[in-house]
Amino acid sequence: MARYTGPVCKLCRREGVKLFLKGEKCLTNCTLERRNTRPGQHGGSRQRKLSGYGAQLREKQKIRRTYGVLERQFRRHYNEALRRPGRTGENLLQILEMRLDNLVYRLGFADSRAQARQLVSHGHFEVNGRKTDIPSFVAKPGDVIAVRERSKSLEYFKTRALQLSQKAVPGWLSLDIANMSGRVLSLPSRTDLELPFEEQMVVEYYQVR
Numbered sequence: 001m002a003r004y005t006g007p008v009c010k011l012c013r014r015e016g017v018k019l020f021l022k023g024e025k026c027l028t029n030c031t032l033e034r035r036n037t038r039p040g041q042h043g044g045s046r047q048r049k050l051s052g053y054g055a056q057l058r059e060k061q062k063i064r065r066t067y068g069v070l071e072r073q074f075r076r077h078y079n080e081a082l083r084r085p086g087r088t089g090e091n092l093l094q095i096l097e098m099r100l101d102n103l104v105y106r107l108g109f110a111d112s113r114a115q116a117r118q119l120v121s122h123g124h125f126e127v128n129g130r131k132t133d134i135p136s137f138v139a140k141p142g143d144v145i146a147v148r149e150r151s152k153s154l155e156y157f158k159t160r161a162l163q164l165s166q167k168a169v170p171g172w173l174s175l176d177i178a179n180m181s182g183r184v185l186s187l188p189s190r191t192d193l194e195l196p197f198e199e200q201m202v203v204e205y206y207q208v209r
Helices: 008-015 052-066 071-083 088-097 100-106 113-121 155-166 199-207
Strands: 125-127 144-147 173-176 181-184
Touching: 052 071, 052 088, 052 199, 071 088, 071 199, 088 100, 088 199, 100 113, 100 125, 100 144
Parallel strands: none
Antiparallel strands: 125 144, 144 181, 173 181
16 A cells, blocks of 8 residues: 655645644644745745746645645546546545545544544445445445444544544535444535635646646
């Protein structure tokens, strides 16, 4: 399973915005607030104005790093979005949001997408009653994501069950705290997501390559 294993706070500093890669820690102990410079030896020097291509690249990197997806997989998601009818940028965000690791995060079973990815890969979740340990699995409307019965007895999920009532779940998902499960009600619209991304710049980035 390929994944980024380096310091994630450097990614936020490189993009100049909070990507919320460490969950609640990003709200209480954010490195970007203390060191608002790019990482590296020359990070504190004056940054040159980005070209059009540079701005597109940075936007692509911002989205890719937020969802914890490496380049090859991100390009595969983009190609799938391109084949679907409708706006390619919105399709791309929908695919990323419907990934199993992201759904586990959105439902409140994990504090970050990285943590959700680890929980999924360790086999703690099932989709429609079948064990699924592939974080990149893309769900569909109507699918039910649930903590496996054998995992509910773990201390982590016992504690998480008590915290779920305080978690806000997006309107396109429903959460059943008693059964530690959630259902995908529909594909999220662009207005539902409220993400600070300019996904059209990602489309333009790949169109010129």
